[in-house]
Amino acid sequence: MKPRDMVMSAVDHKTLPPIIKTASPELEAEIRVRVRNLFGARPLPFMRQLISAWLVITIAITLAIWLDNVWMSLIAIFLVATRQNLLGLLVHEQVHRLGSRGPYGDLLTNLFAAYPLLVLTVEGYAQVHLAHHKYFYTGKDPDYARKSGPEWSIPMSRGQFARLFLHDILGLNILRLIRSKKPYTDGVRDEFRRRHPTPQWVRPTYWIIVAGALTYSGGWAHFLLYWVLPLITVAQCLVRLGALSEHKYNVNSPELNDSTHLIELSWWERLLLPNMNFTLHHYHHMYPGLSFATLPLVHQMYKEADLVHQENILHGYGDFIRRRVLGEQHSPAAPANWPQSAPPA
Numbered sequence: 001m002k003p004r005d006m007v008m009s010a011v012d013h014k015t016l017p018p019i020i021k022t023a024s025p026e027l028e029a030e031i032r033v034r035v036r037n038l039f040g041a042r043p044l045p046f047m048r049q050l051i052s053a054w055l056v057i058t059i060a061i062t063l064a065i066w067l068d069n070v071w072m073s074l075i076a077i078f079l080v081a082t083r084q085n086l087l088g089l090l091v092h093e094q095v096h097r098l099g100s101r102g103p104y105g106d107l108l109t110n111l112f113a114a115y116p117l118l119v120l121t122v123e124g125y126a127q128v129h130l131a132h133h134k135y136f137y138t139g140k141d142p143d144y145a146r147k148s149g150p151e152w153s154i155p156m157s158r159g160q161f162a163r164l165f166l167h168d169i170l171g172l173n174i175l176r177l178i179r180s181k182k183p184y185t186d187g188v189r190d191e192f193r194r195r196h197p198t199p200q201w202v203r204p205t206y207w208i209i210v211a212g213a214l215t216y217s218g219g220w221a222h223f224l225l226y227w228v229l230p231l232i233t234v235a236q237c238l239v240r241l242g243a244l245s246e247h248k249y250n251v252n253s254p255e256l257n258d259s260t261h262l263i264e265l266s267w268w269e270r271l272l273l274p275n276m277n278f279t280l281h282h283y284h285h286m287y288p289g290l291s292f293a294t295l296p297l298v299h300q301m302y303k304e305a306d307l308v309h310q311e312n313i314l315h316g317y318g319d320f321i322r323r324r325v326l327g328e329q330h331s332p333a334a335p336a337n338w339p340q341s342a343p344p345a
Contacts, residue, residue, distance in 0.1 A: 015251050015258035016324075017312040019282050020302065031305060035287055035298055042291035046099035049276060050090055050112060053083040061226045076226055081234035082273060085242065087113040088120065089276045089292075095126045098291045103196040110198045115206050118231065123194050130192040133288055137254040144249060152243075153250040155327025168236040238273065245320055246281045256285050261324060262299075263314040273317075 023031065057080050064076035093099050094109040106122045114120045132143040139145070150156075151164055167173050214220050251259045263279035276292040283290065283298045290298060302308050314320045322328045 015253055015255075016248055016261065018257040018309055019260070019262045019312050020257055020286075021307045021309060023305070023307050027305060027307075031301065031307070034301060035290070038291075038294040038297065039287070039289040040291070041098050041101050041105075042293045043100050045291065045293035046090065046093060049086060049274075053086045053090075054112070057083050061222070064226060065222060073225070077230045078234055080226055081230035081238060084117060084231055084235040085238040086274055086276065087117055088239070089242075089278060091117075091120055091122055091125055092129065093276070093292055094122055095129050096288055098289075106194055106196055107198045107202070110202070111206065115203060116227075118228075121198070121203065123197050126194060127192050133285065134191070136256070136285070137251070137259060143247075147243065147249040154244065154248055154325050156325060158326060161321075161325055164240065165237050168240055169233050171232040171236070173236060174232045241317065242275065242278060244325060245279055245317070248324070256282065260285060261314060261320065262308075262312075263316070263320050266316050269316055 060076040060079040064072045090099065090113045091109060094105060094113070097105065099105055099109060109122050114122055114125070128142045132141050135141045137144050150160075214223050245261055245263055247259045247261070249259070253259060260282045261279070262282045265275075265279055277295040278284075278292070280295040280299050283295050283302075284292075287298065299308075303310070314323060
């Protein structure tokens with residue numbers, strides 16, 4: 001079955017409630033000028049996220065090995081998985097050339113974010129993700145084609161939702177994940193070649209060095225327990241949650257308002273599951289040239305201009321799961337102290 005046919009077989013034509021209002025031409029022009037002033041790479045926030053991710057990973061694994069008890073091991077596995085998810089989001093950021101536009105930006109991101117995730121490279125992900133942006137919700141959109149099955153169709157039953165995450169946490173979906181990393185861009189592969197691609201010899205050399213270091217230090221058991229295990233279990237739950245919170249995939253419409261969620265997270269959700277403002281995904285698609293660090297500013301800008309349907313903003317992952325994933329209509333009002341927008345990370 002062709003990707004377009006797969007997509008069409010899964011749609012239910014029930015679009016999401018709109019998020020962004022239609023503005024007057026004058027107001028829209030003014031907003032766009034202000035937003036364009038924020039375009040461009042933000043290397044300092046990017047590096048802060050990268051360094052902090054590896055700092056948390058290092059401390060968590062060191063404590064787990066030192067304390068050598070089950071509870072600290074479980075905490076370490078969870079913390080490492082959250083930062084593995086963050087490394088994937090940093091790869092996404094660099095694919096848009098928002099970490100660094102220099103000749104070594106892709107190389108550094110590969111070495112410290114993509115290669116450690118085992119199946120990811122900046123170059124490979126760029127072919128898929130940039131096609132998703134350019135050919136949004138058409139037959140050439142690889143994300144739309146891949147996520148056309150029932151496991152990505154929302155709303156879904158509580159039982160199906162629980163089974164999906166149980167399979168993820170048990171690592172039962174890992175083979176499907178690996179297969180999904182093979183780029184499919186329906187003949188548009190050459191459109192998204194990188195300006196400064198990492199030489200092909202770097203990746204195997206990287207893993208030869210890592211394997212040698214693990215063998216010399218006797219660290220294979222710790223690597224499997226505190227890196228591979230989180231990556232194929234907890235991290236996959238976070239990847240699925242992130243993907244579901246981007247778009248409703250069973251919609252046959254290329255209009256952003258029809259398929260894209262907008263979620264404001266509470267402070268503790270941003271602390272527990274850092275995601276570089278990824279739940280403000282609507283603005284990322286409107287303005288792919290914006291760094292993750294500027295998305296909250298744009299969200300606030302749109303709210304102040306009364307261009308956001310406030311009633312359709314989702315307040316936290318719980319609200320998102322109730323209203324969108326499970327399709328429950330009732331949703332409590334946002335708490336009085338709920339943030340008006342997520343602060344820049």
